[in-house]
Structure formats: C-alpha cells, structure tokens
Amino acid sequence: MDNKKTKCLIIHGFGGGVHEVKPLAEYLTALGYDVVCPILKGHSTTRHEMKKSTYMDWxxxxxxxxxxxxxxxxxxxxxxxxxxxxxxxxxxCKYDIKGIVTINTPIFYWNIYQVFRNIADDMKNKKPNHIKRYLQAKKISPFLSMIQFLLLLHQTKPKLKEINCPILIIQAEDDDTVRRKSVDYINKHVSSDRKKIKYFPKGGHLILLSPTAEQVMLCIEDFLQM
Structure with missing residues (x-):
C-alpha cells in the first residue's frame, strides 16, 4: 500500500479510548500515513454518557x-x-476497504485462567497492576453498556462471511480478556482470500501499551506494504 494514498482508521476498544492505540497511531503517522482515531460515542466521558450510548452509536x-x-x-x-x-x-460490509487489521478482537471473551494467573502475579509481586485494571474496567463499564457490547457481538458474527478484503489477525497469547479461539473463529468465517494470523506470546490485552508493541507495529507495517 502506498503510504501517500492509504488512510488508516484506528478504532479503540470497549470502555477505552484513543490512549489504547496512540502508540500505533504515532508510529504510522511517522511513516507517512494519514491516521484518524475517532472517540466512540460515550467513551472517554462519564459513566452516565456511556450508559446512554448504543452499539449503533459506536x-x-x-x-x-x-x-x-x-x-x-x-x-x-x-x-x-x-x-x-x-x-x-x-x-x-458496507464500504470498499483495502484491508483490515484486528488486534485482540473478541468473539469469545474473558480468559478466566489468565485472569487468575494475573491476580496471582500481582499478589506475588505485591504490585496490584492487573487488579487495578479489573476494578477500573468494572467502574467504567455499566451493565447497560455490556448489553450493548453483547448485541454488537451477536449481530456482527453473521457478517464475517461478507468480509472479502485482506485481513491480518493479531492476538496476544496471554490476553486475559479475549480467548485465543476467537482467532480461529474469525479466520474460519471471513471469506477473504488473503488471511494472516500473528500470535505474540506476551503483551496482554493492552498489547499496544506493552513492551511487545514495537513488534506488533512492525507486523502491521509489513501488512500495509503488501
């Protein structure tokens, strides 16, 4: 892809914000790509505003x-x-798209085994980093918003067969939020002729904020140059 022509739209996650993808946005911008990172409605505001937004708004x-x-x-x-x-x-499904990159995208969510491992690591190291993140996620994710997420997931799964553009599927193997079999589901159900899967052993769910981020960004750069 010619970086003078290709535009990159980077979309953050549920209950999150642009900070989750900022390192990638800055990396691609430095390479010469036009990059936009919209804030999904209700996100990066208040719990009340989050509750009022729907998956269609997102x-x-x-x-x-x-x-x-x-x-x-x-x-x-x-x-x-x-x-x-x-x-x-x-x-x-609606527009002519050059390609798709998904990063830790859920079809099956909550890797409970990894959650308990993370909590055990927090207790062992006496640094409650993961525990703080879980509590923060609960705080900013109202029940009504979780319902909207589930509705989005439910109505999206049948659409995978309509995806025909090249796709790169990235997954951290130690992700506590997204189960690894999500990758298998996406890979099996999209109709794209050009599909690539890339696993990273470490990085967790917020992989773009982890030490693995540089490797992920290099992988995306290679995909852009296909």
Missing part, C-alpha cells in the same frame, strides 16, 4: 470518520483494537 462514530477519509482517498485500512475489530467488520 459504529456511527467510526463510520463518520471513514466517510470523511473517503472524501480524500479511496484506499482505507481499518485497524480495530479489541471491540474496535468488531466495528471494522461492520464497516467493511
């Missing part, structure tokens, strides 16, 4: 930016982190 937030990018260029790469990957599938 898709619309990304779609508006996609249409804006299409005004200045036809070649669009969609990059979805976590739930953002589900949104990329919805957009790719």
């Amino acid at each position: 898709i619309d937030s990304a779609e508006r930016e996609l249409l804006r990018l299409k005004e200045i260029g036809e070649e669009i790469l969609l990059i979805g982190f976590s739930m953002g990957g589900l949104i990329t599938f919805n957009l790719a």
Whole structure:
C-alpha cells in the first residue's frame, strides 16, 4: 500500500479510548500515513454518557470518520483494537476497504485462567497492576453498556462471511480478556482470500501499551506494504 494514498482508521476498544492505540497511531503517522482515531460515542466521558450510548452509536462514530477519509482517498485500512475489530467488520460490509487489521478482537471473551494467573502475579509481586485494571474496567463499564457490547457481538458474527478484503489477525497469547479461539473463529468465517494470523506470546490485552508493541507495529507495517 502506498503510504501517500492509504488512510488508516484506528478504532479503540470497549470502555477505552484513543490512549489504547496512540502508540500505533504515532508510529504510522511517522511513516507517512494519514491516521484518524475517532472517540466512540460515550467513551472517554462519564459513566452516565456511556450508559446512554448504543452499539449503533459506536459504529456511527467510526463510520463518520471513514466517510470523511473517503472524501480524500479511496484506499482505507481499518485497524480495530479489541471491540474496535468488531466495528471494522461492520464497516467493511458496507464500504470498499483495502484491508483490515484486528488486534485482540473478541468473539469469545474473558480468559478466566489468565485472569487468575494475573491476580496471582500481582499478589506475588505485591504490585496490584492487573487488579487495578479489573476494578477500573468494572467502574467504567455499566451493565447497560455490556448489553450493548453483547448485541454488537451477536449481530456482527453473521457478517464475517461478507468480509472479502485482506485481513491480518493479531492476538496476544496471554490476553486475559479475549480467548485465543476467537482467532480461529474469525479466520474460519471471513471469506477473504488473503488471511494472516500473528500470535505474540506476551503483551496482554493492552498489547499496544506493552513492551511487545514495537513488534506488533512492525507486523502491521509489513501488512500495509503488501
């Protein structure tokens, strides 16, 4: 992909924000790509605003930016982190997309075994980093919003067969939020002729904020140059 033509739309995850994908956005911008990272409606605001937003609002937030990018260029790469990957599938069903990258995107969620391992590591190291993240996630994810996430997941799964563009599926093997078999499901159900899977042993769910981030970004750079 020509970096002077390709536009990158990076979509953050459920209950998160642009900070989750910022390192990747900065990396691709430095390479010369036009990069946009929309804030999904209700996110990065208050719990009350989050409760008022629906999964259709989240898709619309990304779609508006996609249409804006299409005004200045036809070649669009969609990059979805976590739930953002589900949104990329919805957009790719409606528009001509150059390619898709999903990063730790859930079809099957909550790796309970890894959660307990993380909590045990926190207790062993006396550094409650994971525990703080779990509590924070509970705080910013109202029950109604979780229902909207489940609705998004439910209505997205049948659309995978409509995905025909090249796709790169990235997954951290120690992800506590997304189970590894999500990758198998996506790979099996998308209709793309060009599919690539890349596993990383370490990095966790927030892999773009981990020491593995550079490897992930190099992998995406290679995909962009296909």
